[in-house]
Amino acid sequence: MSEIPGDLKFLKSHEWARVEDDGLVRVGISDHAQGQLGDLVYVELPEIGAAVQAGNGVAVVESVKAASDLYSPVSGEIVEVNELLNDKPEMINEDAFGDGWIFLVRPSDRAELDELLDAKDYEELIENDEH
């Protein structure tokens, strides 16, 4: 289990969000989540330009074991998706907090970010998960 970067915010459903320097929000799933899912084999990416609502399903990650909906931590517009995942979904297993990012959102309401869990709260959540 790799360390949780302190600059990330989380949904209880294991998505992470990182506010980039340009104000865009990068989204992925946590290392804990990829470990639970097992080897990922397919990612259904959202369309660029699509409008997303915080807490709504926008992508699907499928492992050998199961399909799992991915929720957007913030509302806004999809501006980029990680095309690399079309050929290498396993990138999420290898580097969930880095190269395994999934999409980039231009947030419409930055106040939504305050409602997310910080890294410490998320760490506590998954510790309780495991017991």
Next chain:
Amino acid sequence: MTEKTVLNATHRALGARMVDFGGWDMPVNYGSQIEEHHAVRRDAGMFDVSHMTVIDLHGARVRDFLRHLLANSIDKLKAHGKALYSCMLNEQGGVIDDLIVYYLGEEFFRLVVNAGTRAKDLAWIGKQAAPFDVRVKERPDLAMIAVQGPHARAKVLKLLHEVDRPRIEKLGKFTTAAAQGPHGMPLFVARTGYTGEDGFEIILPQEHAVALWETLRAAGVTPAGLGARDTLRLEAGMNLYGQDMDEGVTPWEANLGWTVSLDGGRAFIGRAALEQQKAAGVSRVMVGLVLDDKGVLRHGQKVLAANGEGEILSGSFAPTLDKAIAFARIPAGEAGDLRVDIRGREAPVHQVKYPFVRDGKPCDGI
């Protein structure tokens, strides 16, 4: 109460991700299910299958009893050590369980049945055995390790006592024999499996299981979890009880007709129902499907055919093929172009003859 095999602590020490499997705490993978799958297809892997139920049957009329109990014909077993795959049916022809039976002596046969069906199997077998005066003895004292893959037999042979090696090397498919393992431990070595690869399933006293596991690991055999076991058996075209068939499904509807022996006058349980269904025409068939698009076929998805609807039974991503495959039960007859409803999207699939993979290679047309 979750049950544990004698190898439980060994799996945990290897960092296995454990899951509940039919009431047993079992390893689903030790890191990567896909790598474990490839290890079995390309080299050698091993599975702890000690959760499976071993049942010994003793008695002067044990063969008569098995003629009555099993849909396949026990009389196909003519030499000691031979094994047979069969379904055990209820009176309606539904599958209570599928199993392997080993012929060990005139008055001694051994069954290996599924873990999830243990209680009902023991109850059913016990009830059916009583009039035949057959003793039914469960063997929880035994562990079972499956070693599978193109190099599995060679790796196991090296660990056997020298005097046993030539005999076990010549062991035919679906045959078993006794041999001495490391430190003289007594092994029951069967050339059977559930992966589509060559290899052995080894039954042994559980006090020796950890030592055998460690010796196999030192010999380069990769520990593999139940996740890989599931994708391997699906690629190999083998049914999983509870997913591909159950008590509401007959062998005709589960592509297991080849295991039913309607031999001269043998009155096995379920025979009348099977004959009746065959005469009337079987309305559902089990087929193999391949998804060429991206996505994964999964248990319970709806299959849309020209002549009605069916459903996905076992479905998964197939690591050897790098695409999704499945078994489905669909209406018999002209099905036309098939589609599968994957979360509201209708994905085209094509119907294939399975196995999907044989001897480590994709089959024609897959």
